[in-house]
Amino acid sequence: KVEQIIFKHTQKVLGGDLNVVFYDMTQLYFEASDEDDLRKTGFSKDGKHQKPQIFLGLLVAKQGYVIGYDVYDGNTYEGHTLIPFLENISRKFNLEKPIIIADSGLLSKKNIGALEERGYEYILGARIKNETAEVKNQIIESFYADGDLIDITKDDTKRIIVSYSHKRARKDAYNRIRGLKRLEKKIKSGKLTKESINNRGYNKFLKLEGKIDVQVDYTKIEQDQYWDGLKGYITNTKLSGSEIIQNYGELWHIERAFRMYKTDLRIRPIYHRLRRRIEAHICISFAAYSIYKELERALNTQESLLSVKKAAELTHNMYQTTYQLPDGKSMNKQLLGMDDQQKELYGIVRNCFRVSH
Incomplete structure (x- = not known):
């Protein structure tokens, strides 16, 4: 439903x-x-x-x-x-x-x-x-x-x-250089071994020689640049x-x-x-x-400068009290004081609700 x-x-x-x-x-x-x-x-x-x-x-x-x-x-x-x-x-x-x-x-x-x-x-x-x-x-x-x-x-x-x-090309080049530096650092430290290698991310730039010799394949890096x-x-x-x-x-x-x-x-x-x-x-x-x-x-329709996140924060201390007068037979509701932004938000939501129905 x-x-x-x-x-x-x-x-x-x-x-x-x-x-x-x-x-x-x-x-x-x-x-x-x-x-x-x-x-x-x-x-x-x-x-x-x-x-x-x-x-x-x-x-x-x-x-x-x-x-x-x-x-x-x-x-x-x-x-x-x-x-x-x-x-x-x-x-x-x-x-x-x-x-x-x-x-x-x-x-x-x-x-x-x-x-x-x-x-x-x-x-x-x-x-x-x-x-x-x-x-x-x-x-x-x-x-x-x-x-x-x-x-x-x-x-x-x-x-x-x-x-x-061009913007995507710069980002691709930057990410590849950053990934290459991480690879080179791991190889130099000896922490990157044949057993720990997968083919995800920038590990595609690696090649294995012999049983344990892990090296960066710079030819692959050069070829990858064509796709930036x-x-x-x-x-x-x-x-x-x-x-x-x-x-x-x-x-x-x-x-x-x-x-x-x-x-x-x-x-x-x-x-x-x-x-x-x-x-x-x-x-x-x-x-x-x-x-x-x-x-x-609703905020966009009213051209409000409030963001949705800010609107959510404003509701954290918006209050309404319910009361009944001594001689009254029904309950009454009263909004408590709000600042200007809360008043704006309340008006937008109230108007949106009225229009929607």
Whole structure:
């Protein structure tokens, strides 16, 4: 029921425009150490490998307004959730087939095939370094100025869009240099051994010689520089390259939503054990985020200088007293004194509530 109310509100706020949606997943770990049918240990991006976890899938519309969510057990592979999630959301809300936007974590032949088979259009983050030699040569041999993009036809249904940004190139170069310095420091200290190496992050720049000789492969570093500033997208839509990049650029709203869940809305720590309580906990956070977005919209509509965070802080000492006069038969309510910012916030929320109803 909560999901239905929020979905209808999102429809109303966006004027029914749900043609483009954004999907992502995050992990939520538990403080308890025991597993069950929902809470499972698995690979943890937070480094909490010993703690049971669950996955939270979230679908949002433009500007970060929530459509729906789902909960998965902790050892689920996130790439296997996209199609079941979309089918479940479609059943819940009778949602027409929108354009699906997601990052490269959902990029797999199986997912792409399933999306196309079910008639979905999509824009996904592309792993351009994993493309064929022909496509890679076409990308790195192109001349790039800031903001340039190229549009490559991959096959009958798919295109690869690649954009170049000076700002992204500087960031890529900076991160690589910083990662290289850490590698060199570890090798020099003798703390980096063959047994401790994986292929994640900047370990890709290492090579092993003999049984224990670990060295930096500077040839790989030189080759990696060719990709500085490049960002790829794969799509089966008819949208222009600039429209694809613009739409994909709104994916940050869902990343912001997850940050909000984990910080301001305090979805963690989670101590619950029973599935129904875990799901209730997630539902409360889901509703809280929707209220947060509505407050944000109200402040923007009124062109207030108050941030949502500041507005939340102001409510911490806004009080109302309830009293009954000696000869009275009913209870009376009286707001206590507020400063100017609290009065402004109260007026905005009151006006927003009145308009909404």
